Amino acid sequence: MATVDSLPSGAVTPASERLSRPLDSIDIPHKQVKKICCIGAGYVGGPTCAVIAYKCPHITVTIVDLNQARIDAWNSDDLPIYEPGLDEVVKAVRGKNLFFSTDVDTAIKEADLIFVSVNTPTKKSGVGKGFAADLGYVESATRHIAKVAESDKIVVEKSTVPCRTAQSMRKILDSNGKPGARFDILSNPEFLAEGTAIRDLFAPDRVLIGSLDTVNGRAAAASLADVYGNWVPRKQVITMNLWSSELSKLAANALLAQRISSINALSAICEATGADVDEVSYAVGLDSRIGPKFLKASVGFGGSCFQKDILNLVYLSESLHLPDVAEYWRQVVEMNESQKRRFTQHIISSLFNTLTGKRLAVLGFAFKKDTGDTRESAAITLIKYFRQEQAKIAIYDPKVEESQIWYDLAEPGVVDDVTALKKQVTIASSAYEAAEGADAVVICTEWDEFRDTKLDYEKIYATMNKPAFIFDGRLILNQKKLEKIGFKVECIGRSRLEESFE
Numbered sequence: 220m221a222t223v224d225s226l227p228s229g230a231v232t233p234a235s236e237r238l239s240r241p242l243d244s245i246d247i248p249h250k251q252v253k254k255i256c257c258i259g260a261g262y263v264g265g266p267t268c269a270v271i272a273y274k275c276p277h278i279t280v281t282i283v284d285l286n287q288a289r290i291d292a293w294n295s296d297d298l299p300i301y302e303p304g305l306d307e308v309v310k311a312v313r314g315k316n317l318f319f320s321t322d323v324d325t326a327i328k329e330a331d332l333i334f335v336s337v338n339t340p341t342k343k344s345g346v347g348k349g350f351a352a353d354l355g356y357v358e359s360a361t362r363h364i365a366k367v368a369e370s371d372k373i374v375v376e377k378s379t380v381p382c383r384t385a386q387s388m389r390k391i392l393d394s395n396g397k398p399g400a401r402f403d404i405l406s407n408p409e410f411l412a413e414g415t416a417i418r419d420l421f422a423p424d425r426v427l428i429g430s431l432d433t434v435n436g437r438a439a440a441a442s443l444a445d446v447y448g449n450w451v452p453r454k455q456v457i458t459m460n461l462w463s464s465e466l467s468k469l470a471a472n473a474l475l476a477q478r479i480s481s482i483n484a485l486s487a488i489c490e491a492t493g494a495d496v497d498e499v500s501y502a503v504g505l506d507s508r509i510g511p512k513f514l515k516a517s518v519g520f521g522g523s524c525f526q527k528d529i530l531n532l533v534y535l536s537e538s539l540h541l542p543d544v545a546e547y548w549r550q551v552v553e554m555n556e557s558q559k560r561r562f563t564q565h566i567i568s569s570l571f572n573t574l575t576g577k578r579l580a581v582l583g584f585a586f587k588k589d590t591g592d593t594r595e596s597a598a599i600t601l602i603k604y605f606r607q608e609q610a611k612i613a614i615y616d617p618k619v620e621e622s623q624i625w626y627d628l629a630e631p632g633v634v635d636d637v638t639a640l641k642k643q644v645t646i647a648s649s650a651y652e653a654a655e656g657a658d659a660v661v662i663c664t665e666w667d668e669f670r671d672t673k674l675d676y677e678k679i680y681a682t683m684n685k686p687a688f689i690f691d692g693r694l695i696l697n698q699k700k701l702e703k704i705g706f707k708v709e710c711i712g713r714s715r716l717e718e719s720f721e
């Protein structure tokens with residue numbers, strides 16, 4: 220009789236054994252990296268290479284950027300990005316083996332290994348507009364390397380790029396490089412999430428290195444694997460072919476975003492039926508095949524990556540004449556937009572079908588907690604909708620700069636839009652100030668300080684118009700506790716239907 224142990228399980232062969240490139244393929248003679256240059260001092264280049272410098276005191280790391288203000292900020296006490304733990308890492312090694320500079324030429328010339336960590340935004344015009352990645356910055360950084368490099372370099376794609384970008388980089392380097400300088404290209408996508416970047420970089424789930432399966436390609440991969448080997452266990456450094464590595468990055472983001480859109484789609488069903496989306500997430504997440512992460516319903520995912528990378532995948536699928544595949548992934552983004560519209564509609568109907576002249580306190584402007592980054596933040600879209608309904612909006616976010624909020628809300632190219640904006644929108648210096656005289660509080664970002672254990676909601680209630688509404692777009696509040704104070708509380712994925720049968 221078959222015992223449980225003898226029954227076939229889902230995963231037959233360990234993943235590492237199924238890889239076409241065994242892990243020991245990087246155990247071949249290779250160069251030790253002594254100097255690293257990182258082109259692009261942004262959200263990825265800055266933290267990633269600061270951590271490399273911190274973990275590898277024997278390697279000199281220079282992070283370069285064309286943006287003088289950004290480099291000045293990296294060299295100051297007020298770093299250009301907010302990320303828990305980043306200050307400590309940078310201050311421990313800056314000036315020792317970590318340098319920030321605008322002297323791109325010297326950093327390229329001196330480095331053995333160069334990370335290309337520049338932005339790859341969605342194209343705003345031309346072929347593929349609104350979908351394809353704009354590879355202009357990658358190309359310009361690659362041409363810069365070709366122009367100034369005088370010796371062999373390992374060039375590493377750190378930016379998120381469409382599949383086969385390494386091939387274009389190779390062509391540019393080979394046709395423009397100086398004689399005697401050989402280039403090996405690697406793909407090494409970054410999986411850090413903002414707000415937890417330092418934690419993610421200190422203990423990554425995996426490090427992916429894609430290379431050509433040639434002696435030089437494998438040797439270059441081994442050199443980079445050694446860098447990570449200073450703190451990442453060897454079995455978590457995965458090597459594979461270049462194209463798999465490039466596509467894995469887009470695939471990971473698409474699958475993560477798909478989970479959020481799936482739970483958000485279910486949140487709409489919950490609201491209509493009396494089911495509670497947090498309970499549903501918990502129940503399904505206990506299935507070990509599904510797992511509990513990335514199942515938090517919300518007002519919609521934001522951030523610079525998810526939408527951009529899925530649209531990139533949509534474009535790639537269309538270019539490969541796979542319209543059904545393109546449509547499948549497009550729906551993940553469409554569901555995200557629909558969630559924001561649905562949330563707004565719910566606010567309008569709860570506030571007696573008009574927002575005209577009403578004051579809404581928007582708590583949170585960043586796309587998630589623990590970051591000052593606002594790129595594709597759901598708050599931006601919601602505020603746009605509230606403005607169309609003629610509401611007055613007071614915004615409070617603990618980390619986003621005021622100038623960034625005006626920048627994000629102003630219509631690009633519309634002269635004096637900020638003046639019009641300022642008639643409708645104010646920026647508050649605390650949640651209490653934002654809520655004063657408001658008809659509703661709208662939670663857009665899940666900052667811990669907005670929780671009912673941190674904010675004094677009785678004080679907030681006392682200063683608001685009645686009935687005082689709270690719309691929890693992040694499911695961070697204790698609904699019953701706030702209802703006891705007197706609030707009308709509306710949460711994503713939770714209906715006001717009675718629990719009992721009728």
Ligand SMILES: NC(=O)c1ccc[n+]([C@@H]2O[C@H](COP(=O)([O-])OP(=O)(O)OC[C@H]3O[C@@H](n4cnc5c(N)ncnc54)[C@H](O)[C@@H]3O)[C@@H](O)[C@H]2O)c1
Pocket residue numbers: 258259260261262263264283284285286289323336337338339356357359360363377378379380409410411412413523524
């Ligand atoms: N932000 C994230 O959390 C994250 C995570 C993983 C991957 N990524 C990917 O990493 C890449 C970089 O993202 P980011 O958020 O750091 O972007 P970013 O806009 O914050 O930083 C990019 C930097 O590159 C600089 N730059 C552009 N062209 C240059 C050139 N030719 N020479 C020197 N500097 C140049 C820009 O001035 C800018 O400071 C993107 O492809 C992104 O998709 C981002």
Ligand SMILES: O=c1ccn([C@@H]2O[C@H](COP(=O)(O)OP(=O)(O)O[C@H]3O[C@H](CO)[C@@H](O)[C@H](O)[C@H]3O)[C@@H](O)[C@H]2O)c(=O)[nH]1
Pocket residue numbers: 379409410411412413414472475479512513514515516517518519520521522523524525586587588
């Ligand atoms: O259950 C969840 C999890 C996240 N979010 C939202 O999804 C967005 C993205 O969050 P997160 O993925 O944590 O942050 P990012 O910094 O955008 O990181 C993603 O994008 C990066 C850039 O490519 C990748 O490197 C990371 O692995 C990937 O998680 C944010 O608006 C979150 O509030 C939810 O709504 N529900």
